[in-house]
Amino acid sequence: MERFVTVKPKNELIATYISYYYFHEADEADPNRGFVFYPHFKHGFTAYKTENSIITRYTMNYDRQIRVELPEPFQKLGVAFHPLGINHFISEPVQKLHHKETLEFSHWNPDIYPELDEIFQAGNPEQKRDLLDQLFEKRFRINPDLNITQQAIGHIFSSFGTIQVDELAEKIGVNRKTLLRHFRKHLDCSIEEYKKVVKFRTSIQAAINMGMKNLTEVSLYSLYYDQSDFTNRFKELTGQTPGNFFSSVQKMGEEDIFWKFDG
Structure with a gap:
């Protein structure tokens, strides 16, 4: 069992x-x-x-x-x-x-x-x-070095992953090099990689948790440039079209876990 x-x-x-x-x-x-x-x-x-x-x-x-x-x-x-x-x-x-x-x-x-x-x-x-x-x-420990990265993440989420790096640095009040260094240090990825994942997961939330059935509606809600951009980003991250992805994954438990099982 x-x-x-x-x-x-x-x-x-x-x-x-x-x-x-x-x-x-x-x-x-x-x-x-x-x-x-x-x-x-x-x-x-x-x-x-x-x-x-x-x-x-x-x-x-x-x-x-x-x-x-x-x-x-x-x-x-x-x-x-x-x-x-x-x-x-x-x-x-x-x-x-x-x-x-x-x-x-x-x-x-x-x-x-x-x-x-x-x-x-x-x-x-x-x-x-x-x-x-x-x-x-x-x-648990206090980590005061996270402030810049925490602010950056907040702006990335509020913009659905569309904010540009220069604008992000300006909003936080640091130079671009400092922002990129902190982001890499604490998240081990680039800002552009992180933005892609935020948009990807926003689209999953829209399609599954919010019940949006029309993939065009999902792509617009997630602020992809157009349907082609939506499809290409899904292929890049999942190896599948959005339609194939949503029809093949299974939600596990009550949270945001979506796995594709064999068979």
Whole structure:
């Protein structure tokens, strides 16, 4: 049997930086079990528990489709961080900790493993949530270096990803070089990459969460230049046309998780 559930943090401080947790598990092996996930402006920390080990990963995915295979019985927990959320729980810039190809993340190891094992053994999602809240509260730290990047993100979202870099720098009151350096340091991507993902996820929200059925309406709401631009950007990020993408993905839980499963 396979189970999936999402739950919000209960701790108010942690909820400021973490959007939600999810718990995914399967009791039986399935050699065909696998899925693809797509770019997002939220970052994800995941931990997998198999019979012999716990494996941790951290995903900052701005530009590609990533396939996950889960053939063996497993327990998995996921943490979806709000933009810049992870930066309040680490002691180094995320740019230094992120391994784009392997997704390896060992910053909190090995002391985090006993805590993760306790979470995996907890009886229900609410207990797991409370333990995760405690795990992150212990690691919380103030990071005053995020102000410039935080302001930039706010303007990018309010403009649906259409604001230009020079205008962004002017609104914040810094020069272009400083803005680009802070953005790369704390998000490990360019502003243009981030803008593309914001528009992409805005269109998903419009089509699925807001119930917009007409793809032209979705593209206009998301402020794409025209239908061709909308289609090209979707192909770039998902390898599919918007129509094929929306007909193939499955929403998981109650949050913004959209996976494409095999078969």
